Amino acid sequence: MLDFRSYSREGGNPEQQSTTSETLGSRFRGSTGRGLLGSLSALALAACAAGPDYVAPIPPQTASGPFLSTDSPAISTAAVDPDWWRLYDDPVLNALVEDALAANTDIRVALANIAKARAGLRAARSDELPQTDIGASATYGRQSEGQRVPGADREDWTVDTGLDVAYEVDLFGRVSRNVEAARGDVGAAQADADAVRVAVVADTTRAYADAASAAERLAVARHIVELLDRSLTLTGRRHDAGLATGLDTARIAALRNQRAADVPAIAAERDAALFRLATLTGRAPADLPPIAAERKTTMTIDRPIPVGDGQALLARRPDVHAAERRLAAATARIGVATADLYPHISLGGSIGSTSTSFGDIFGAGPLRWLLGPLISWNFPNQSAARAKVAGARADTQAALARFDGTVLTALRETETALSAYAHDLDRRTALNAAYEEAERAVTITRAQQREGAVNSLDLLDAERTFADARADLAAIDARIADDQINLFEALGGGWGDAGAVSRAGAAQDDGADLAER
DSSP: OOOOOOOEEEOSOHHHHHHHHHHHHHHHHSHHHHHHHHHHHHHHHHOSSOSOOOOOOOOOGGGGSOOSSOOSTTEEOSOOOTTGGGGGOOHHHHHHHHHHHHHOHHHHHHHHHHHHHHHHHHHHHHTTSOEEEEEEEEEEEEOOTTTOOTTSOSEEEEEEEEEEEEEEEOTTSHHHHHHHHHHHHHHHHHHHHHHHHHHHHHHHHHHHHHHHHHHHHHHHHHHHHHHHHHHHHHHHHHHHTTSSOHHHHHHHHHHHHHHHHHHHHHHHHHHHHHHHHHHHTTOOGGGSOGGGGOOOSOOOOOSOEEOOOHHHHHHHOHHHHHHHHHHHHHHHHHHHHHHTTSOEEEEEEEEEEEESSGGGTTSTTTEEEEEEEEEEOOOSOOHHHHHHHHHHHHHHHHHHHHHHHHHHHHHHHHHHHHHHHHHHHHHHHHHHHHHHHHHHHHHHHHHHHHTTSSOHHHHHHHHHHHHHHHHHHHHHHHHHHHHHHHHHHHHTOSOHHHHHHHHHHHHHHHHHHHHHO
């Protein structure tokens, strides 16, 4: 460790003043001081910008083009609507999403993380300012005979006060790189909060959609049970008239009971969705407004869904932005570690007074002052510093790999959601055709049974087919609603206004910090 200070003037003791002045002043006049300062000047010119400058990574060219699964008429390449949940035209859903954005506990945690990151930025910026330290002490003690000044009491008070000021000259970029890294941390925290908002909006919409689709599926299940009750009654009458066997009645009753068993399971799914909805909006289950449970039909969108393209996706996805900001912070920390290979130079001074009474601490005699540079340098053994640089470079490589992985994940999730949505729409078309044919078949079979043209087994088969088709149609409608929500979540929409607010808060925080400076 190399450490030296400049000329010092001490008051009160002429011998101490002369000795200190000669000792410290000689370090500048000697050849060692001149050689060291010359070396430091050369190092300052050579290494004034420690570490690599950050350059944002460029995603693959193919990632910026149109998506692969956009040939469906239900998909549009128009720009994504940030408030995508409004495409469902449901005022209750709109209000619930607003409640979730305002009161969700995960969002509150994310906002606290932003505040923590901003505090870290302010702490990093504080190194750009002079550091001050004020101290004062008063002690009573006894000196040894050898330390006693002739004529002075061996037991007395010692009063000491002082003000120290130090300012680091950031020749090698340690402070500026540390501030740059802290800015990256703030940007990552803000992007993380935006990602939480995306997830909260999607989960809130999904919970509401699940409750609505469960209500529709519950109505379908109950209606199927009613139809089977009618068939069971009709078959029972035919059995009493000798036109049907007991086996026919038992088969209809078994099917009816199987479908009746679906009712409580679907009701439990609906309750669970409503409980999730309450939690997402920051409420206890008992506090969820009754209007949230009033919708009884599956949510649908009656227009093509806008999805944009890959370039807009990567610019919009908060997780991609968070990964890029973490890469920027990791790159800056290479500079912070590299700066430790060079001397730390500070300009400092102190003024103080040591006296045996409170009345003399501001007198000219006890006054002391010190002014000059402080240079510290771990040299020549720099193994630890170089190991930190190597570790920072490894962290940067990991951050780059995570960024690349996040980009690929964003593309995969979006393409998967688009494909699932398009194929489920095709599946619904087929299931709807099957439902219509099953409904026509059961109507004909019932009429034929009343006329005695078919037996109860034929009616049983028709009823079972119709029940399956109706349940499948309700299930695919619920799945399509879930596909839509998954697609919007993959597209990264639903945080625009709130994200702008968080970034505006960061700008205000930066301005306030500059004003303090």
